[in-house]
Amino acid sequence: MVRIFLTIGSTGQVHHEQKGGSVSPLEQYGLLLLLVVGVMLLVAALHLIARALGRTRAEPGKDVPFTGGTLSPQPVWVRYHVRYYGLALLFLAFDMEMAFMYPWAVVYRELGLTALLDMGVFLAILFLGILYAWSQGAIRRQ
Numbered sequence: 001m002v003r004i005f006l007t008i009g010s011t012g013q014v015h016h017e018q019k020g021g022s023v024s025p026l027e028q029y030g031l032l033l034l035l036v037v038g039v040m041l042l043v044a045a046l047h048l049i050a051r052a053l054g055r056t057r058a059e060p061g062k063d064v065p066f067t068g069g070t071l072s073p074q075p076v077w078v079r080y081h082v083r084y085y086g087l088a089l090l091f092l093a094f095d096m097e098m099a100f101m102y103p104w105a106v107v108y109r110e111l112g113l114t115a116l117l118d119m120g121v122f123l124a125i126l127f128l129g130i131l132y133a134w135s136q137g138a139i140r141r142q
Contacts (some may be wrong), residue, residue, distance in 0.1 A: 007130060027039070083137075083138065086133060086136070086138035087138055087139070090129070090130070090133050090138060093129055094126075095121075097123075097126055100122065101119070104118075104119055
């Protein structure tokens with residue numbers, strides 16, 4: 001059995017050490033396969049239990065699309081205006097910014113000024129993207 005111990009030193013850095021035997025890559029893949037098979041068996045068992053215990057009734061109201069408890073007056077497949085796609089891409093850019101900033105914040109103290117400059121360039125590029133979207137009217141309300 002492998003045990004990993006985490007200790008925090010006087011400088012605030014986290015050190016880890018392994019005690020016991022190491023796990024080979026083949027054993028790691030075996031454990032992963034065992035977990036995947038176990039999850040698949042659990043999902044199949046829960047599905048079979050739900051089908052065995054639950055009854056299905058054919059009701060005409062189940063096949064009708066509704067909005068907020070009432071029938072929708074418009075067709076279900078409504079096309080969105082093309083201006084919303086630019087706004088969605090802008091949202092994705094900021095979502096990716098947060099996805100990159102969390103790991104950056106973890107290693108910032110270790111890397112120092114280099115990490116700060118890298119993040120500054122990254123944020124400057126995103127800011128230029130905001131300025132471009134603003135100039136094209138992607139942020140403007142219609």
